Amino acid sequence: MKREHVTLKDIAKIAGVSSATASLALADDPRVNIKTKRHVLEIAARLHYTPNEIGRSLRAKKADTVALVFPNTPHTAFTHPFFSELLEGISEVLMANNFNFLLSTTPTETDEAAAYDKILRTRRADGIILWPAPVTDRNILRIIESGFPVVYLGKGYHQDVLTVERDDVGGAYKATEHLLMNGRKRIVHLTGHKDFLVTLDRLEGYKQALQDYKVLFEPSLVIDKDYVMESGYQAVMEMQRNQVEYDAIFAGNDGMAIGAIRALQDLGKRVPEDVAVVGFDNILLGTMMKPSLTSIEQPVRQVGALATEKLLDVINGTQSERKANGHTFPISY
Amino acid sequence: MKREHVTLKDIAKIAGVSSATASLALADDPRVNIKTKRHVLEIAARLHYTPNEIGRSLRAKKADTVALVFPNTPHTAFTHPFFSELLEGISEVLMANNFNFLLSTTPTETDEAAAYDKILRTRRADGIILWPAPVTDRNILRIIESGFPVVYLGKGYHQDVLTVERDDVGGAYKATEHLLMNGRKRIVHLTGHKDFLVTLDRLEGYKQALQDYKVLFEPSLVIDKDYVMESGYQAVMEMQRNQVEYDAIFAGNDGMAIGAIRALQDLGKRVPEDVAVVGFDNILLGTMMKPSLTSIEQPVRQVGALATEKLLDVINGTQSERKANGHTFPISY
């Protein structure tokens, strides 16, 4: 018993006007007679008329929709700790602007190209928010060059792309500095996937801090991991087996930090007395742990919101589309 | 330099056929000559043609899109621990079926009605997945009665609605039983918002277990809270002030459990020796805490996936739309 949908034509017919007039009336166009307008509006309200956006989209050649595209692989998945915050920031702005929010995930990274293309060509969305891709990903360039409105949530590796990024180098510098100022000398750094720029940036910040504080950088203290909680745990266990000596850990994200702390506890080491640990992201759960997790705050929600605002500007033509438009968020801790 | 879009007409013109034939060729219709077909397909591929889905939607009167609607309020927000898992389950099924995923949030619960209506009438989506609403919410009924394909992620309070729910009573029963079997007698229950059915169900399971184990239910041991980590912390502190005696806590979710554990630790109580704590949701972080959090597993991802599959069945007409279609997920721990 699916009710047929009430359309503009229905309204027009009942009101005894043409659909053009009805359309104008609903758009509150000054040309249409005030009485007719009221009449039309009254009928529309009574029948709970809402314009079919598909029809409107086809006509206007825009979808009033923004898509977030990202691969749903373990390390960039939904379960990524701050992913939900990002969604929240994006969603807020979109809803406030009466835009729709399309979520597009791909099972693997290689399918990403297809997903981009699809969004691009099916015209289901007017713009795309891109999740940071591996630096090796060449698809990004294609999208950017297509002229389609895009905002990239990371460091732009193309002059013309709109970006919103965080100061990962600076954040990592602060984290490391914090440990150095507490007198730590042998600071382990647990990295994420090395093919992400974020990872390289955090490593860079770590190195810079060491250098500024005249502590020799020791490659053996950098453990390549993958942003997963379990890896933090394993890293500590591996170091135990390899008899690595260290008095602090700077983890590439909070997940690894939490895993590391757990491992340290299981080994009977005291945190932070024996080993101090600093994370990155400042997820809420860190504050409730014992010991509390020291972490670098990531303004993820604001990143999402700002990225969306900038994208909408481009879509609405409020802003010149192709300009170096990078914006770096400061990171506090 | 926004490139104009390549349309079916373009393909047809270049191929030297009518757009009707081009359309049939692309749909692999047997009527069209194999040679023409190949020719058309070749050109389409070369020009990277993808049908405009808006046009197609308008014609077909369907959007190939499913919307998830929920209020973005603190306790049902994105940051809800298992929210991301739900998204993942939904997303997986939708992408596999070439459906689009629309995320629709509302700033307040009262705006939800508007959001539903909008989705319903703008025809942007063919079906809706409904986040569990407060039992007091009357909007749900309107949607259900509208005949629009809907699946509700909770206990149906309408005979005709398709639901996917979890066995919250049973889960809470198990959690409480676990504590009782460990010899605990004075078990505190931290509840979530009382106007959600989940909350009432968990309370019910708690009561049933007590009864079955011949432990007197004591209303003063039920503390009304709101599923937020901080509240778990506060609850313990309040009980301390009020000199409530207890030897176990069954928290309505993991967040409150984690908060409670932290408070207990701050008060110098040992977990689980002095006070045993059981949570609900089994979020990943619980396993990395020290002490590890005992929790009731929620198959949230599967709930999302199943809900989506059932909804697609309804949309595709694979399944009779209006039938008692409840499905209860078993909960393990």
Next chain:
DNA sequence: GTGAAAGCGCTAACAA
């Protein structure tokens, strides 16, 4: 086997 034409719901240019 192919093309012409109609129409999904909407809006905008143009006429009246």
Next chain:
DNA sequence: TTGTTAGCGCTTTCAC
């Protein structure tokens, strides 16, 4: 001030 017409891109009869 209102109506007529056309067309966004697509698919689907119905002729040929």
